[in-house]
Each structure stands twice: as structure tokens, then as C-alpha cells.
Amino acid sequence: MIQAIGLTSNPRKELPPAVDNVSFDAHAGRVTMLLGAPGAGKTTALRLMLELQPGRGITYFRGRPLHRIGHPSREVGVLLGEVPGHPARTVRGHIRMLCAAAGVPVRRGDEVLEAVGLVSLRDERLGTLSRGMDRRLGLACALLADPHTLVLDEPAHGLSAGDSRWLHGMLRAYAAQGGTVLSTTADPKEAARTADRVVTLVQGRLVADQPAADFSRTRLRPRVAVRTPHAARLSALLTKEARTARRSVEVAEDGGNRISVYGSTCADVGEIAFRHGIVVHQLADEIGDMGPGAGASSHAGKPVAPDGGTSSAAAPSTAASALAAAPDAGHPGDSADSRPADSAPADFPPAGSPLSGLRAGGEARVSESGSTAGLPPPLSVRPAPRPLRPLRYEIRRATGVGTGFLVGAAVLVVSALTAVLLARIGHTPQPRLLAAWPRELPLPPAALGAGLLGALAFGDEFRHPALAADRGGVPRRLGLLTAKLLVASVSALVLAVLTIGCDAELLYLVYGRELVEIPADRLSLAASWLGLVIGCAWAGVLAAGLFRSAAAGLAAVLAVPLVVVPLMRRLVEGASVETVAGVPLRMREVFLLHWPFGGERYLEGMLRMVAQPVGGAMALSLAVLLCAYLLAFLRNRVR
Structure with missing residues (x-):
């Protein structure tokens, strides 16, 4: 089960x-x-x-806050907004891909696709759905990791009647197997038709x-x-007719050739239409909302009483049609009173804690100024x-995706083409050629x-955050x-x-x-070449992960020769490569070891590359980016 206690968002500028x-x-x-109108605070x-x-x-x-659950995706399946994916x-x-992220076998993916009826569309692109x-x-x-709880934000919004019936049937079947389903909606009829319990929000x-x-009754x-x-x-x-008979009848025009009549019956409406010779194409009893003026609009500017009704300052006619005006409507304490005594979690806040003044149904001690006397603990965003x-x-x-292959x-x-053009022009050394x-x-x-491939490794994560479907930020x-x-x-x-081939x-x-x-020096040149290319790829990965953008990753790669290299040239100006060329020999003399397979040549090539301005600049940039990434990682861990 889910127990939400004292949820309060941070204040906004001059707004509650x-x-x-x-x-x-x-x-x-x-x-x-x-249940709530748009802007009522459901998504928040x-x-x-x-x-x-x-x-x-x-x-x-089920008795534990989300940050204490080792693998949240196996406890809570989440659907907020569109499906995040390339x-x-x-x-x-x-x-x-999500199977690997959730740590479940690949066959589980095929099972959930079959369950939701997407087996025939498994080769379709996400952008064409x-x-x-x-x-x-x-x-x-959301079902991939077989979670116990489903949390869905308006899953039926914009769906056809057939798709809505299918979705509600799936949620009902999931709950029938013992799962917990929490969903949001702005349609009172949908809530009454599909839910076992309805929690109504108005202005937060x-x-x-x-x-x-x-x-449904109230x-x-x-x-x-x-x-x-x-x-x-x-x-x-x-x-x-209603005015003449002094009856309380409300007529709402639904647009076009449809009207809704509240406070009357099909027989009365049909008799009036027959007497005046009006053709009627449809006449049916329905369960609707509270009629014109109901809902969130009738609460605008009016205080809400703790028991779910409007305060006495509201006009009687408005209160009669308002969303929370029924005298026998349930109040927040209903859920707490109906919960068994042994259903509270073991680590539920004990008496005397800041949460002890809050009931699971939403009651709280309110001071004269309207603020809560015992505030619940602060919430912080935690990494996935x-x-x-x-x-x-x-x-x-x-x-x-084909982006990497196209690149x-x-x-x-x-x-x-550049190599052929350089050969035609001439004056280019063979390694550069x-x-x-x-x-x-x-x-x-x-x-x-x-560098671009490395930048896309994190850039695509932040642009299409498949990993953030249930926790918000890309880890x-x-x-x-x-x-x-x-x-x-x-x-x-x-x-x-x-490329060389x-x-x-x-x-x-x-x-x-x-x-x-x-x-002749092909080995050292190969080491330098591979070190340069791999270094650019690493710089793109680290910068894109640090700045959350593929463009920033590519900019960091370009900054190495354009910004860092001139600085390195000033630092190493006048130094010769020969000063480091004998390092393998001196290391061999110090450690009395022989490099197998002529390994000193590889080390010499790497040191020569680092001694050059481009190689030194690349090594320095990678060290700075790695340290910055580790600091960001540790900051998230502490927070």
C-alpha cells in the first residue's frame, strides 16, 4: 500500500x-x-x-520510503507524461534497453509487450506510435520489473473510448492480483467508473x-x-417550465445539438418536447458531474473546510453545487479510520515526532495563521x-539507433577525401596524410x-531520458x-x-x-594516434555527462586544441622531446626490469605524445573533467 503524509510543495513567488x-x-x-481539475496539484x-x-x-x-528501497523500479512502476525514449x-x-537497466531478462520484455498488445508493433519506431x-x-x-505498485499520471488522457476501456481493464486486473494502483484524472465520471477510492484535490x-x-452518490x-x-x-x-412550476432544474448546453438537464427526468423532458413538436434524437439518463459552476471554479477565492466542504462564507447556492458541498461527503479521516491498526509500517513516525500530528487521511493541527504546527520532514531529490x-x-x-553508424x-x-586532397596539394608529412x-x-x-560519439553517449541520455522515467534525473x-x-x-x-585503413x-x-x-616508428605513431582518438571520445563523454548536453561535450573536445593547447605551448616552450625520450631506459635501470616484447617503445610513444602540446592538453583536460565529474557524483551522493 501507499501512505502519503503531509505532502507540501515549496512555495512559489507570491503564490500558495x-x-x-x-x-x-x-x-x-x-x-x-x-481527482482534480487541471492545476489542482495532482502531478505535483x-x-x-x-x-x-x-x-x-x-x-x-509498503512501509518504506522510496529512497530506502534498493531498486525502486522493482517496487514502483511509473508513467508520467510521454514515454521517454529516442x-x-x-x-x-x-x-x-530498459530490461538491461532494470536487471531483468530479455524475455520479460517480450512478455510485457504481449500483455499490452504491442507484439505486432515491436519493430515500429517510437516516433511513429x-x-x-x-x-x-x-x-x-512500468510493468517491466514486475512492481507491486503502479503510479500513473492521467494515463487515459487523449485516448479513444476503446483504448480507455482497455487501459482501465488492465489496471483493474493488476489490482485484482494484489497490486496497488494510484492514478490521476480530471474526469469525475472516469473516477467514479474505474476507481475503488477517489481522492479529490482542489487548488492543492x-x-x-x-x-x-x-x-458517485454525493x-x-x-x-x-x-x-x-x-x-x-x-x-x-x-x-x-421549471420557472413556472418553481422547480430546481438546470440546463447546460454541451455545444451543437446536445444539452444536459439536471434535476429532471426523461419522462418530463420527453413530454415537454412532444407538446411543442420538437424532434428528439436522443433521450437518456446519465451520471454527470455537479453541473454548471461545479468543480474547482466554485472554490476560487473561497476557503476550504478541513472536512472537505466549503466554509460558511460561501453562498448557499454555490455551496450546493460545489464539488465538496454534500453534507455526507467523506472527509480525509475516512481512510485513516478504515485502515487496520496493524497496517502501519514498522518505521512509521512514533508519537512525539513532527509527523505524529498528521493522520494518514490528511488531518493536521492548524494554527490561527493557517500554517501547520508540525511540519513534515523536507523532501530532497535523490539520484536513481x-x-x-x-x-x-x-x-x-x-x-x-543509427546515429553512431551515420557518424x-x-x-x-x-x-x-581529405587525405586525397592533401596528397594532391603536397607538403604534408605521411603520418598526417x-x-x-x-x-x-x-x-x-x-x-x-x-568526440561526437562520446558526447552523444550522455547527450542522448539527457535529451531522451529513458533512465529517468521513475526518478527524474539521469544518474x-x-x-x-x-x-x-x-x-x-x-x-x-x-x-x-x-580511418587509417x-x-x-x-x-x-x-x-x-x-x-x-x-x-619506421609505426608503433609509437600508432600509440599516439589511438591515444588522441580515444582521448577525444573520453573528453566528449565526461563533458556531456558533466554539463548534460552533447553540444557541451563536443565543445569540450574542440576546446582542447583551440584553448588548452596554446596555454600548454607557453608552459612547455623551449622544452625538447628528447628530455622524456629516455624515460623508459632510466626506468629500466631503476627497476632492473626488461620490458617484454619491446614495450619500452610503446611507452616512449605515449610519453612523446604527452610531451607534445596536443597530448599534454588532452591529458590535462581529461584530468580536470574527471575530477569535476567525481565531485558532481559525490555531491549527489551527499545530497
Whole structure:
């Protein structure tokens, strides 16, 4: 079950908090609906419960707050807004990526797709799904880790009648198996039709918490739905007849040829239409809302009483039609009174704590100024612990869309054409010719491509936050960073080798063998080349993860030769490479060891690269970015 206690959002500029001291229970095996007009605070209440935004209050999921649950996705399935995911990713690829994030086998993804009826659309792109199919995929993502609780924000909004019936049937079946379902809606009829319990919010305050049967009896009222081509004339006649008979009848025009009549019957409306010769195409009894003027609008500017009704300052006629005016309406204490005594969690706030003055139904001690005497503890946004299988997740994320393959193909084409053009112009050393790196460019195409791939590794996470579906922010976990650095390194390595191979092959075809001869210091040059490309990829990953943008990651890669290199040149001006060239020999003399397989040559190449301005600048940039990333990670852990 869910126990929300004292949920209060932070105050806004010259405005009351969007959610003010909201408390309620959602029991297992039942569907609980948060009902309220747009702007009533439903979404804010859910975000406070899920610790997605700071505020006050506490929420227990089967006796534990969310931050004490090791794997929240296995306890709570969440659907807030649209399905977060890259629009070019397929449905099956998206689900399998989330399987790795949730730590569940791949077959679980196929099972939930079959359960929501998306097996035939598993190869469709996310960007091409209709609203109904998007809702089905969102429910599949929420069910992926087999959670005990579902938290959904207006899941039926914008759906057709058939899709809405299917969705409500799924939620009812889930609750029947013992799960807890908490959903929001702005439609009173939907709440009465699908929920077991309805919690009503008005302007951020809880005004009623009652079973659905009581809600239908006290908050809704019957009406007669009429469809006629003479709607305006019939409406005027019904109003006139009611005034003559001194009866309380309200007529609301629903637009076009439809009207709703409150306080009358089908027989009376049909008799009046027959007497005046008005053709009626539809005449049916329905359960509607409280009629014109009801709902949140009737509470504007009026205080709300703690028991869910309007205060005595409200006009009697307005109070009679207001959302919370029924004298026998349930109040916030209903849920607390009906809960068994042994249902409270073991770590429920004891007597004497700041929470002891708050009941699970929403009652609180209010001072004369209107503020709560005992405020609940503050809520803070906490990072998500996912993904549980970071390497598998990152591989599926990187290969699930064609962006990386397109970037690699573009790099190979640009690099090969640049190498041919440089060979035609001449005056370019062979190592730079094979790398397609003219002196006028800060970095070769392969290094820029590797930096872009690295920047996209975190950039796509923040642009399409699949990992943030249930907790808000993309995590900066070291396991996720390690997986991204490893995948980026492999991608950069493959790109570097393919670039040299394509350039050499095209130069051989165009100009012959003399331009592709293997240089004598090929090992040190290869180490320098691979170090440069992998370093650019790492810089892109770290900067994009630090600044939450792929553009920032690519800018950090470009800043190395354009900004950091000039500074490094001033620092190392006058120093020669030979000062570090003998380091392997001196290290061998100190440690009395021989490098196997001529390893001193590799080390010499790496040291030579670091001694150069570009290599030194890259190493310095990587060190600074890594330290900044670790500081951000530790700050999130402390918070």
C-alpha cells in the first residue's frame, strides 16, 4: 500500500504552494484515483511522492520510503507524461534497453509487450506510435520489473473510448492480483467508473477521500442527456417550465445539438418536447458531474473546510453545487479510520515526532495563521540507482539507433577525401596524410567523430531520458560512466583503425604505393594516434555527462586544441622531446626490469605524445573533467 503524509510543495513567488498538506492512503488490491481539475496539484503530488522535486512530507511504499528501497523500479512502476525514449528507437529495442537497466531478462520484455498488445508493433519506431500505442508502451515500461505498485499520471488522457476501456481493464486486473494502483484524472465520471477510492484535490488541498460508491452518490448527480436539432428552443422551454412550476432544474448546453438537464427526468423532458413538436434524437439518463459552476471554479477565492466542504462564507447556492458541498461527503479521516491498526509500517513516525500530528487521511493541527504546527520532514531529490547492468544497457543504447553508424560513415568519407586532397596539394608529412589531418584543422575528422560519439553517449541520455522515467534525473553513477567510457573507447578504436585503413587504401588506388609505405616508428605513431582518438571520445563523454548536453561535450573536445593547447605551448616552450625520450631506459635501470616484447617503445610513444602540446592538453583536460565529474557524483551522493 501507499501512505502519503503531509505532502507540501515549496512555495512559489507570491503564490500558495501547488500542493499543501495532502495526505491519503492507497491500499493494495484497489485502484485509487487522484481527482482534480487541471492545476489542482495532482502531478505535483505524484512527483513529491516519487521524490522527483523538493518539498515536504513523506510517502511510504509498503512501509518504506522510496529512497530506502534498493531498486525502486522493482517496487514502483511509473508513467508520467510521454514515454521517454529516442524517437528513432524501435519498440523492441527500447524495451530491451530498459530490461538491461532494470536487471531483468530479455524475455520479460517480450512478455510485457504481449500483455499490452504491442507484439505486432515491436519493430515500429517510437516516433511513429499513436497516442494509444504510446500509452500501451508506457504501461509496458512500468510493468517491466514486475512492481507491486503502479503510479500513473492521467494515463487515459487523449485516448479513444476503446483504448480507455482497455487501459482501465488492465489496471483493474493488476489490482485484482494484489497490486496497488494510484492514478490521476480530471474526469469525475472516469473516477467514479474505474476507481475503488477517489481522492479529490482542489487548488492543492485535499477536500475529500471516499469510496467510489460514496463519491458517485454525493459528488455526482444524475442528468438527462438530450440530442435534438432544436437544442436552444428546447433549453428555453425547459427553463420556462421549471420557472413556472418553481422547480430546481438546470440546463447546460454541451455545444451543437446536445444539452444536459439536471434535476429532471426523461419522462418530463420527453413530454415537454412532444407538446411543442420538437424532434428528439436522443433521450437518456446519465451520471454527470455537479453541473454548471461545479468543480474547482466554485472554490476560487473561497476557503476550504478541513472536512472537505466549503466554509460558511460561501453562498448557499454555490455551496450546493460545489464539488465538496454534500453534507455526507467523506472527509480525509475516512481512510485513516478504515485502515487496520496493524497496517502501519514498522518505521512509521512514533508519537512525539513532527509527523505524529498528521493522520494518514490528511488531518493536521492548524494554527490561527493557517500554517501547520508540525511540519513534515523536507523532501530532497535523490539520484536513481539504475541501470543495474550498465555495460549491457550502454551497448543496446548505442546500437539501438543509427546515429553512431551515420557518424562513423561520415567520418570515413570526409577523412578519405581529405587525405586525397592533401596528397594532391603536397607538403604534408605521411603520418598526417594517413590521418587526414592538415595543419589548418585543430583535430582530424576521426578525432572529431570520436568526440561526437562520446558526447552523444550522455547527450542522448539527457535529451531522451529513458533512465529517468521513475526518478527524474539521469544518474551519474560510476558504473554507468565506466560503461560509457568503455563503449566509447571501443567505438573510437574501431573508427581510428578504419580511418587509417580507408585513407591508405584510397591513397594507394589514386597515387600508388609510395604514399602508403609503413614508417619506421609505426608503433609509437600508432600509440599516439589511438591515444588522441580515444582521448577525444573520453573528453566528449565526461563533458556531456558533466554539463548534460552533447553540444557541451563536443565543445569540450574542440576546446582542447583551440584553448588548452596554446596555454600548454607557453608552459612547455623551449622544452625538447628528447628530455622524456629516455624515460623508459632510466626506468629500466631503476627497476632492473626488461620490458617484454619491446614495450619500452610503446611507452616512449605515449610519453612523446604527452610531451607534445596536443597530448599534454588532452591529458590535462581529461584530468580536470574527471575530477569535476567525481565531485558532481559525490555531491549527489551527499545530497
